[in-house]
Amino acid sequence: MKRFLILMPVFLLSLQTHALDKPVPENLTRLLNGDALLLDTQSDGSGGSARVQILAHVPARSLWEVIISCDLAFVFVDGLQSCEVIEDTGERALVHQVVKKGWPIPTQDFVFESLREPYDQIRFGLVEGNLKAMKGRWQFTEIPEGLLVDYQLQVEPGILAPRFMVRRNIRKDMPDLVACIRGLAGGSGSQAMSTADLARCPGKVEKN
Numbered sequence: 001m002k003r004f005l006i007l008m009p010v011f012l013l014s015l016q017t018h019a020l021d022k023p024v025p026e027n028l029t030r031l032l033n034g035d036a037l038l039l040d041t042q043s044d045g046s047g048g049s050a051r052v053q054i055l056a057h058v059p060a061r062s063l064w065e066v067i068i069s070c071d072l073a074f075v076f077v078d079g080l081q082s083c084e085v086i087e088d089t090g091e092r093a094l095v096h097q098v099v100k101k102g103w104p105i106p107t108q109d110f111v112f113e114s115l116r117e118p119y120d121q122i123r124f125g126l127v128e129g130n131l132k133a134m135k136g137r138w139q140f141t142e143i144p145e146g147l148l149v150d151y152q153l154q155v156e157p158g159i160l161a162p163r164f165m166v167r168r169n170i171r172k173d174m175p176d177l178v179a180c181i182r183g184l185a186g187g188s189g190s191q192a193m194s195t196a197d198l199a200r201c202p203g204k205v206e207k208n
Contacts, residue, residue, distance in 0.1 A: 036175035056187035060119035
């Protein structure tokens with residue numbers, strides 16, 4: 001474990017950290033309508049990557065607290081079987097998760113490191129486990145229309161999986177995950193949109 005922990009902060013710092021540009025008018029209109037925009041979907045071998053943007057109407061801290069919660073992860077992560085915080089210093093955390101989505105996708109059992117810059121961005125990457133690769137980032141940018149949330153993920157299973165299945169999961173799961181988090185954080189902007197966001201959660205949503 002210690003060998004990975006020395007290497008991972010360098011790996012995570014290699015991710016781009018530039019400020020987000022304001023979305024082009026067509027995308028901004030969709031964001032204002034509540035859409036979760038799926039951008040830059042790619043597949044390579046058995047892995048894939050994608051980027052999702054959404055507009056929220058709460059401070060970044062509200063989404064932040066949902067994203068880093070192991071309890072709420074069971075609501076917004078499809079197939080999550082186990083979530084354990086191994087270490088948490090506030091700005092850095094180690095988390096162990098087990099995700100089982102069913103055949104033909106193998107069970108994913110891994111530890112990731114999360115590096116946090118409140119409340120601008122969260123970067124994360126694989127420390128150990130049966131994934132071949134995983135890294136990503138959450139970024140939060142205030143624009144006049146609300147809080148622009150940008151989520152990027154690159155993942156490659158350790159065992160060969162059908163490329164069409166990887167693409168399908170990314171195209172469905174990432175927008176649903178981000179919309180669910182917005183609903184859980186109270187950032188949907190209206191009751192109707194909140195209901196729609198929470199309906200996209202793969203796990204059970206507790207009623208208030």
